[in-house]
Amino acid sequence: MHGERDPNLSELNLSLTPGVAGRLARHPLLVDSAAIRERVINIYYDTPDLRLQRERVVLHYHKRGSAWWCSVSRAAIGARRGAGQREWEAVGEPGDFDFSHVGDGGLRQWLEALRKELQPAFTTSFTRNAWTLEPRAGVRIEVALDRGWIVGEGRRQAICEVGLGLISGSAGDLFSTASELQTDLSLHPEVSSKLQRGYQALTDDALQAVKALPLQTNAGMTAIDAFRTIALACQKHLQDNEHGVCESDDPEFVHQARVAIRRLRSAIRVWRPLLPEGFVSRFDPLWQSLAGRLGEARNWDVFSTETVPTIAAAFPNGVESHRLSAYAQRRCAINREAARNEFRSVDYSRLLLEFTAAVLALRDDENLRLDAFAPACLDKRARQVSQLAAEALAGDAAARHRLRVAYKRLRYALEFFAPLFPGELLRNYHVSASGLQEMLGRLNDLAVAAQLSEEALPGEAGAAIRHWLESQSERLLPELRGWLHDFEQHPAPWRNQ
Secondary structure, three states: OOOOOOHHHHEEEEEOOHHHHHHHOOOOOOOOOOOEEEEEEEEEEEOOOOHHHHOOEEEEEEEEOOEEEEEEEEEOOOOOOOOOEEEEEEEOOOOOOOOOOOOOHHHHHHHHHOHHHOEEEEEEEEEEEEEEEOOOOOOEEEEEEEEEEEEEOOEEEEEEEEEEEEEEOOHHHHHHHHHHHHHHOOOEEOOOOHHHHHHHHHHOOOOOOOOOOOOOOOOOOEHHHHHHHHHHHHHHHHHOOHHHHHHOOOHHHHHHHHHHHHHHHHHHHHOHHHOOHHHHHHHHHHHHHHHHHHHHHHHHHHHHHHHHHHHHHHOOOOHHHHHHHHHHHHHHHHHHHHHHHHHHOHHHHHHHHHHHHHHHOOOOOOOOEHHHHHHHHHHHHHHHHHHHHHHHHHOOHHHHHHHHHHHHHHHHHHHHHHHHOOOHHHHHHHHHHHHHHHHHHHHHHHHHHHHHHHHHOOHHHHHHHHHHHHHHHHHHHHHHHHHHHHHHOOOOHHHOO
């Protein structure tokens, strides 16, 4: 799969286990096709302090047949992987560092100045078996199975993945082929490239939870193109935390996975008037179901790590807090394993692939730009917040929870449209909304804690703890009133352009 195609449109990478890889050639789609087998070796270079990685420059030598080629590429800032990337290639032996073929003069001089510092960083070495499929007239798709190793600093990471590349046809053909393969084989959409995994092997950094990155939207986009950008960014945010959920006990991975799904569902709600009803009715319940299952894990994580210690401090001589802690730890372990099973499931892998295909297939309305669509959406969410605010102050925990959800939806919508309203007004409005949401979150945590403590210590055993939790909520209500008053003083930035 070579060339300068956008991987979101014409390339798919799918990971699989060695056992599944051994069955790939026997799949009905491939059984009548002859595979072309080749050995692929790539040596990636960087400076000891990884300056090339920081500048988004890739320098590697790769072997084709008996010849070595030098490849230099640079990704555009903010571009998706493979998009907006410029690449220059020429025959060259590893370590020669002849950059005369690089068409960007500034980049060429920069590399030449670093010549003495460049050294091998990591190597990818794998066997590729490639089949070319022609599922119908005018459509050609390459299916390539790569199996081998990434090696850096003496550490090895296995390569076992299938790449699908569109030679001719449409993105729909590519996803149809992937879906057909996925019906019989356990294949999972992979967001990390071999290059990214190579740097991970090189540095051997511990897994870190990934937060949402700023969205690449702008006023000139059509509304649907903006939704496409946001939805795929939310899905990537989710997938960036997959390995952490499956391999780490750090609760932040589950938290960030839930945030990604909440943002995605908020985007679906904002754009619902423009989306096909079949799209919304199919995917929103699936994302909601996954978020709900992760929510159970998140609730117990917060209860165990944040609430139980405060209860223990308030009841230092009580056996109830020790029983509560032990019960919460057991529930955390159970729910953490359940979350891992969700991310390892075939249903989750299929949801990722099918949702991506459906998002890319959405039709644009060239006459509806994002800047014309945004104000009415934000007005609607601001009205919902205003309607629920008075009810929350006078009501119970359920009323405050409804206000919290409304604020989250308003805040996410603000983030979706943020590039349209730059300036101090937006920053102040967003900071105030975020602070209010945090206060509502604290109140919600206390309400959830009361429910979980009832499960852990039912009846009289936990009555004193629940009474204490309720008193903590009552103490926060005047502060909530202050945050609401502060928020109401900020003018809406989308009405003051």
